[in-house]
Amino acid sequence: MSEHPAALPGEPRVDLEQALAHGLSEDEFRLIERGLGRTPTFTELGVFSVMWSEHCSYKSSRRHLAMLPNQGSLVVGGPGENAGALDVGDGWLAVFKIESHNHPSFVEPYPGAATGVGGILRDIFAMGARPVASLNSLKFGSFNHPRTRYLLGGVVGGIGGYGNCVGVPTVGGEVMFDDAYNDNILVNAFCLGLARKGELQSARARGVGNPVLYVGSATGRDGIHGASLLASAEFDQSSDQKRPTVQVGDPFTEKLLIEACLEAVKTGAVAALQDMGAAGLTSSSSEMAARGKLGIELNLDRVPLREPNLTPYEMLLSESQERMLIVAEKGREAELQAVFEKWDLHAVVIGQITDDGRWRVSWRGQAVADIPVAMLADEAPVYERPFAPPVRPSARTTAVKQRPAPAEALRRLLDSPNVGSRRWVYRQYDSIVQSNTVIEPGSDAAILRIKGTRRALALAVDSNPRACAIDPYLGAIAVTLEAARNVACSGARPIGITDCLNYGNPERPEIMWQFVRGIEGIRDAAAALDTPVVSGNVSFYNETQGRAIPPTPTLAMVGLSADLANCRGQFFRHPGDLILLLRTSNPALAASEYAAMFGGEGRLETIDLQKERALIDLLVTLAEARLISSAHDVSDGGLAAAMAECCFSPAGNLGAAVRVSAAGLDSAVNLFGEGPSTVIVSAPPEAARAIEHRAEGRGLECRRVGTVLNDPILKIDTEIEVDVAELRAIYEQALPRRIQAHG
Numbered sequence: 090m091s092e093h094p095a096a097l098p099g100e101p102r103v104d105l106e107q108a109l110a111h112g113l114s115e116d117e118f119r120l121i122e123r124g125l126g127r128t129p130t131f132t133e134l135g136v137f138s139v140m141w142s143e144h145c146s147y148k149s150s151r152r153h154l155a156m157l158p159n160q161g162s163l164v165v166g167g168p169g170e171n172a173g174a175l176d177v178g179d180g181w182l183a184v185f186k187i188e189s190h191n192h193p194s195f196v197e198p199y200p201g202a203a204t205g206v207g208g209i210l211r212d213i214f215a216m217g218a219r220p221v222a223s224l225n226s227l228k229f230g231s232f233n234h235p236r237t238r239y240l241l242g243g244v245v246g247g248i249g250g251y252g253n254c255v256g257v258p259t260v261g262g263e264v265m266f267d268d269a270y271n272d273n274i275l276v277n278a279f280c281l282g283l284a285r286k287g288e289l290q291s292a293r294a295r296g297v298g299n300p301v302l303y304v305g306s307a308t309g310r311d312g313i314h315g316a317s318l319l320a321s322a323e324f325d326q327s328s329d330q331k332r333p334t335v336q337v338g339d340p341f342t343e344k345l346l347i348e349a350c351l352e353a354v355k356t357g358a359v360a361a362l363q364d365m366g367a368a369g370l371t372s373s374s375s376e377m378a379a380r381g382k383l384g385i386e387l388n389l390d391r392v393p394l395r396e397p398n399l400t401p402y403e404m405l406l407s408e409s410q411e412r413m414l415i416v417a418e419k420g421r422e423a424e425l426q427a428v429f430e431k432w433d434l435h436a437v438v439i440g441q442i443t444d445d446g447r448w449r450v451s452w453r454g455q456a457v458a459d460i461p462v463a464m465l466a467d468e469a470p471v472y473e474r475p476f477a478p479p480v481r482p483s484a485r486t487t488a489v490k491q492r493p494a495p496a497e498a499l500r501r502l503l504d505s506p507n508v509g510s511r512r513w514v515y516r517q518y519d520s521i522v523q524s525n526t527v528i529e530p531g532s533d534a535a536i537l538r539i540k541g542t543r544r545a546l547a548l549a550v551d552s553n554p555r556a557c558a559i560d561p562y563l564g565a566i567a568v569t570l571e572a573a574r575n576v577a578c579s580g581a582r583p584i585g586i587t588d589c590l591n592y593g594n595p596e597r598p599e600i601m602w603q604f605v606r607g608i609e610g611i612r613d614a615a616a617a618l619d620t621p622v623v624s625g626n627v628s629f630y631n632e633t634q635g636r637a638i639p640p641t642p643t644l645a646m647v648g649l650s651a652d653l654a655n656c657r658g659q660f661f662r663h664p665g666d667l668i669l670l671l672r673t674s675n676p677a678l679a680a681s682e683y684a685a686m687f688g689g690e691g692r693l694e695t696i697d698l699q700k701e702r703a704l705i706d707l708l709v710t711l712a713e714a715r716l717i718s719s720a721h722d723v724s725d726g727g728l729a730a731a732m733a734e735c736c737f738s739p740a741g742n743l744g745a746a747v748r749v750s751a752a753g754l755d756s757a758v759n760l761f762g763e764g765p766s767t768v769i770v771s772a773p774p775e776a777a778r779a780i781e782h783r784a785e786g787r788g789l790e791c792r793r794v795g796t797v798l799n800d801p802i803l804k805i806d807t808e809i810e811v812d813v814a815e816l817r818a819i820y821e822q823a824l825p826r827r828i829q830a831h832g
Contacts, residue, residue: 093127094456097400100131107131111138117470124464132402132450132457136465139314139368139406140375143629146469149595150627153608161621163584169380171212171292171364172282173623175585177649179542180286184218187226187279187550187589187645189628194276197335198243202276203251204338207410209280210257211364214347215413217290217354218282221525222537223252224550225262225278226589226643227514230271232506232827237266240274241828248278249517254340255347259518260526260535263550266506267685269558272633277589277626279550279645283539290354292363294381294416294442299360301374301385301440302422304353304429305346305412309395312336312369312408342411342434349432350413356428358421365412371405371465373414374440375448379466384443389452391439401450401457416442476601490688495760495808498683499729500819502761507682508726509823531739532658533722534579534648545656547581547648555680556693556764558639561603563693564680565610565642570701570765571724572646573618577705578720578768580656580712581648586615588625588644593637595629603640604629611642617698618705620646655712659721660738661745664799666718666771668747669780670728671707672790673700675754676762682725683761696765703787704766710783716776721769727761731769733803733816742813746804747795756808771797 101107108118111134121129121137129137139145147154159168165182166174172186190205206223213220225248230237252259257280284290312335353359361381363373370392378385389404399407417425422438429436443449448465450458461468493501502508515530527545528536534549551572557564573583588611593600615622631638650656661668674697678689711717723731728749736743751759772780777793784791801813 094130094133094459096130097457103128103131103134108134111135112142113138117141120470125460130457132405133460135402135406136371136458136460139371140465141469145368145372147627148470148472149474149629150604151471152473153605156608156612157622158612158616159621159623161619164621164623166289168624171215173585173587174216174289175623175647177539177546178544181539182218182284182286182289183281183546183647184213184216184284185279185281185587185647186212186624187277187587187643188626189589189591190276190278191274191591191628191631193335194244195240195274198240199247200337201335202244202247204336204410205276205278206248206251207338207340207343208364208366209278210255210343211366211413213280213282214350215290215292215362215364216282216284217288218284219351220257220280220282220347221523222281222535222548223257223259223279224548224645225259226550226552227262227264228270228275228641229266230274231266231268234268234271238828244276245514245517251338251340253519255344256522258520258522258526260520260537261530261548261550263552264511264514269554269639272636273631273638275591275631275641277643279587281548281647288354290359290362292361292377292380294361294377294383294385296360296416296419297383297442297444299419299442300417300422300438301387301442302415302417302425302436303392303412303439304415304436305434306339306342306409307393307395307435308399308404308407309409310399310403310407313403313406336408336410338410345432345434346411346413349429349434353425353428356424358418358424359415360418361416363414365414367408369406369408375462375465377414377416378448378462384445384447384462385440386443386449387440389450391437393435393437401452405450474595474601475598476605477598478602479599492687492757495756496811498761499733499809499811501686502682502726502730503733503816503820504823505682505686506823506827508730510821511824512821513824513828527653527656528579528658533575536579536656538653543652545581545650545653547576547579547650548645549575550643550645551575552641552643553680554639554641555685557607557642559680560693561606561640562610563696565607566614566696567765568642568644569611569614571722572644573620573705574722574766574768576646576648577708578657578659578722579648580709581650582709583618583620583646583648583705585647586620586622586644588622588642590625590627591631591638591641591643592629593632600637607640607642614698617702657712657717657720659735660719661735661743661771661797662718662738664743664797666797667774667777667793668745668795668797669770669772669777670749670792670794671704671768671770671784673697673704673766676727676758676767677764678758678762679764681727681761681763683727683757694764700788701766703789704768707783707787707789708768711770711780716772716780718771723767723769724763727763728767729760729805729809732805735769736801736803736813737817737820742801742817744798744800744802744813745795746798748806749794750806760805
């Protein structure tokens with residue numbers, strides 16, 4: 090190889106104009122020239138453009154992410170690896186992460202969402218864990234927008250198509266529709282896997298002279314510049330031209346890859362394992378070397394190709410799916426190749442680990458890249474973006490429309506696509522494959538058994554962009570608390586968080602302010618709940634033509650129950666049970682679905698984190714003591730909608746007669762207000778005093794408000810008396826009738 094890489098025949102000339110076209114700034118281009126001591130080759134320019142992109146380098150967020158608590162007694166793996174890992178007992182580790190695939194899903198909804206699922210699965214089994222459950226958080230525009238139905242159908246189809254084929258159940262999630270997402274939908278995908286202690290795998294390269302194996306599918310031209318020019322830029326009028334940068338997934342190959350990688354890990358011959366995700370071979374190889382503070386050499390002549398005549402630039406930047414990179418123990422290459430051959434997958438030695446701290450790439454006997462590893466990873470630019478609150482009133486007020494009577498308001502809220510049933514969505518997902526699912530989609534949290542133990546895991550994902558738009562700090566706290574409450578309502582103790590932070594353009598001070606305040610909110614809530622943030626993702630540039638989405642931090646919470654028998658669902662189960670309300674503070678119409686539909690003031694109230702922790706602790710201890718039959722968090726639609734949802738039992742409708750009016754509260758606020766924190770529990774009459782005693786001991790409001798009825802009628806105060814079957818029909822048709830409305 091020549092001493093320095095040289096331009097290849099036919100490659101464009103590298104200059105500032107070319108660098109700008111690759112999404113680099115002038116300062117960044119000059120920094121590259123100084124770091125290399127020369128002008129980069131075209132291939133090297135492409136490499137820097139992806140590795141220094143916002144999506145890969147976290148150059149606007151890295152300083153602030155350091156605020157998040159990521160340590161705890163159960164943490165065995167956190168930020169810096171492919172996913173976070175917690176010790177959940179009996180020799181098992183829960184490995185989990187959430188990531189965004191927003192822009193690809195907007196450009197091409199089916200393959201964009203499908204490859205989002207595939208990518209998050211690979212992050213999990215790269216850790217040596219078997220993927221056992223998926224969740225998703227989806228944001229779409231209004232149904233009045235002409236593309237909403239198309240995007241919804243494509244995204245849900247892509248998630249179901251990939252997850253169902255690969256055999257990983259989709260057990261829960263959330264969906265929201267708002268015109269704020271008309272031109273920039275959000276698709277956030279979560280996966281959890283299980284690994285045995287001692288089998289957790291690292292992506293940290295080790296062993297000078299160890300061979301590097303490329304395994305999985307062959308490389309094609311799909312996904313080139315997905316990280317730098319699609320995921321790290323806002324949408325504009327040229328967005329349709331970005332379709333070629335969306336990857337194409339093959340779930341059947343992914344299934345083979347899961348089994349092959351997990352079998353390979355068990356041989357002990359794998360020194361490090363990494364997904365070829367965003368930025369493909371470039372990011373996986375350079376990041377593995379950087380983590381191990383080593384160097385790496387790659388020979389592109391050996392890379393399996395799906396089509397002929399790919400250039401080094403294309404091979405290094407391709408984001409073709411279902412590919413992994415392995416650092417093998419020297420001398421055991423053939424052992425690993427035999428495993429992958431058994432599963433009909435490529436396994437080719439394409440390089441080795443070196444001790445010189447450089448990332449070297451050759452092709453046809455010529456050097457095409459020679460870069461210090463640190464320049465690509467640890468020394469990527471980190472910016473202290475200016476941030477300042479926008480110039481606007483602190484409270485947002487929506488014009489008050491004619492408010493309907495409470496019974497009619499309840500009907501209309503249950504008909505809202507943000508409150509009504511998501512059955513149309515989750516019936517397209519296989520939620521029971523692998524036979525671990527105990528509580529399926531449709532309740533506050535999904536419940537999974539850990540086979541061979543009494544233990545269970547609870548999973549929930551939440552966001553609240555309306556609250557975050559009013560106050561990014563209090564909104565982020567509210568999101569964290571809601572995810573924790575949903576898990577606690579199921580009877581599990583919240584133990585860890587993964588977050589996907591979706592915001593607009595960080596180069597705008599008001600957007601950066603939203604982001605920083607959101608991080609501070611998650612930090613404070615996570616610290617109060619003792620739930621470390623062990624993994625996550627930042628997605629910036631979620632805006633079109635200068636219009637940003639509302640700040641949308643999305644949190645997935647994992648909870649643990651020592652005994653599956655303690656787990657609870659949200660539905661009333663026994664006629665004659667008492668209904669009790671547990672509250673930390675009064676509800677409000679701020680950021681509520683009621684306010685969005687009928688108007689109202691928009692100021693958020695302060696949150697008492699100690700009371701919120703006390704409520705979560707109470708819910709867990711009530712379940713452990715077997716004192717409650719059900720528990721349901723009050724959220725979208727407020728107390729009246731939640732009470733109706735409790736009556737929609739899968740075993741058949743039940744009813745409820747309750748008096749929930751509270752002194753000093755307007756009827757609309759009391760029935761339809763949201764905010765921290767109210768929970769509805771049902772319990773046998775003989776358990777009521779014990780529940781009240783435990784609540785009082787924690788300084789929480791606890792009121793007996795009614796009784797579960799065998800007669801399917803919902804009676805709330807003197808203002809609502811409606812047949813539950815009527816409400817359920819409205820609830821179940823909220824999405825289908827809109828989807829079918831225009832074909």
